[in-house]
Amino acid sequence: MTDHRDVMLPLSLQYIATRALLLLVIASAVSCSSLPPEDGIRVVSAEKRIDLTGPIVKVFLTLKVENAPTASEASRVLLAFTPTEFQHLSIVKATRAEGKRKKKAFVPLSVQASELATTAPDAPRLYSVLLSTPLKPGDATTLEVLYMLTHSLEPFPAEISQSESQLVYYRDSAVLLSPYHVLEQVTYIKMPSNRIESFTRVDPTTRAGSEVKYGTYSNQMPNSYLPVLVHYENNRPFAVVEELVRKVEISHWGNIQITEQYKLKHGGARHKGVFSRLEYQSRPSISGASSFKNLLARLPPRVHSVYYRDEIGNISSSHLRTDSHKSDLEIEPRYPLFGGWHCTFTIGYGLPLQDFVFESVDGRRYINLTFGCPLLDTVVDDLTVKVVLPEGSKNPEHVVPFVTEKHLETSYSYLDVVGRTTVVLKKKNVVGEHNVPFQVYYEFNPIFMLAEPLMLISAVLLFFVAFIAYLHMDLSIRKSS
Template structure:
């Protein structure tokens, strides 16, 4: 029997209801299992676009629902593109007010939960003390994104300014319900070509404000695009190899080999040195004028050279607290140009090699790249321990690839134990101390002097034997 015309609207309504329920179930099943009833009461996101590296400061006021179980972590969501370009993530809990405000750091790690919808990746902020039901806390999150500024146009002449694109979301991407949020974008100059408008949107000078937005559902994402002028030099170290040679005779020698390129808009046309020097305020605004390397205090025997030879355009300023080496490339670097060079220096042994309570020796050095405001795509640190060292152990405050190999130098017999540390996507926030522990017996310090003494002794014995030998074939 065919349905009556009056029953058709009811059937269609039931069918639509079933489809909506099925869609809701599928979305719920694809979402990760979240802890308790956490929600974000307020969120403020500040994005610093003044340099070549994007820095994001995020303030989250998080609340655990009443009658909900204790929460031991808070999840942060990132898009797949952000996840690939994410260099470092830090989080701390803010306690107190104004001058008495304190920040308690929390560990952050990639979440082992399933990926969120649309391929979003999750990070877990591990709370030092669990968030109880109906309790509110404030988290300060900081993270850095590299290679996130896209030059447009992709090619510019020597006298053109550099314009870039930046893509993000007007609302906070979060696995939780966000009650109130605001996003700020800070540009280096007033020249903003265009920006996406998502009401309410406002601009004041070099800053664009998105929001305030209310009652955003979990995993909400509203894409925005900002096109603005950024003449900051895009210094990218494609490869950096730092070799640290430790000698217990009183010196630590460090050699750093750089492969550097300008990661901004590619240079087109002919380069004019005359125009570059006569019009410095207009010509080559985004090119490299100089680079600043922050070295440890009390450095000595500093050199700066490339494949051709020594580069004299460098200035060293040193005191008891720090040393700064200002270097200028042999030629100015425009977008897409490359150069290779080497920096070397020595350090006093007693400042960087210490002895632990258990009798082991350890080095206390700085990870990362000494050049300020640079991105290192591939960093390798080789710590060459004295010959005879055993059981090396590296302690680094973040995840790195590491292995042990053997290297040889002058007068080595069995070779030197070398700890190799590797990390990709390194920024200035990675310049923190790290240690390499090892066991060493002082008797091994006599190996090289005894070898030299033995060699000299054998040489004189050979000379004496040669002088007393008669190798003639004639008869006496």
């Protein structure tokens, strides 16, 4: 391990990395040269800020785009991503700055995959930012873009002992990959601490504490790419939920029951050697610096009947704090999690029906809940949300502000006759930005609320009838006269 230095990578490692990335750049540039950019659009200035302080890479882009005076109106602006970024891309959001100074506001814009993307395996993947009002010839506008990348930090070394810190690699470009001509651009890479083992130098490059600046670069041609590699310390918990199943059961008798089943792992550098609990407890700031032993779940307000258990049984190491706006559940697994370690557990709680189920103007009922994972600062590889509607519900319709897989199934519970319609929503690569409200609309006839009470009453009556019949039956054995 080297000291804290502002140096380039070792010659052999840098040569291999640069050569591999250079081949990718050349292939990408060749394959995307046939992608026609929006007529007349060019990027006047671009600022790219890469936040590497956590396990999830957050990239903030500020783009000032201009439409040529002789071009037609532009209704969209294209964003380009490498194939590797596309595989790890979790979410893309964009806003447009409107107004000036104190009256300045940011209007959300729709972002969708572009039909201009090619099928070549090494071609950049394009997304379209749809402008709320077309950009007239000669006009300029400013876009704010946020996108997040998961599983983009590579632990190196891949295995560490209990007393070692976690070091990771991150690969990106010093210039903005764009199908447009970029007149001026700068890139900032922010890391969690001053311990930066090495980083690629592409003049002009400067470092200030935990931040590295690339640029300013001028007159970058379309599809330009300048690979850089940073190697730094990151001991933040790499909490990865491999699979999460959230089951929401609606009862019109006044309660919503939510059950969440987690398969959790530490996605950082794998732990090697023997775990020493004595060392872990005696030197908590040094031993197991990259491990984690508790997580925070942000639950809705007014939760009740909260439980937290695993295969063995109830886990008592949890703390619940509630107020009128939220409920924070701090959970602590039975053992601290090091790199490569796994655990499974279940969280359950109830919610008052009147807070989350409403009636729409057309007479339908709908539930309004938060999509995503309640655990903060986690990545969910595979999320399944099951909304179990009351028996007798029909014509369900879901409203989610992003693309999900959806199908219907039938669930059975106590005293059900025909079963309950269940809306199943699936999504991969889920992060905290997906924790937004979603709705499921359905038609429900209140007469079905009498089904279960009538079944109970019928069962009790049948029991008494059978008991009375039994008392009036003569089952003794005697001789016939």
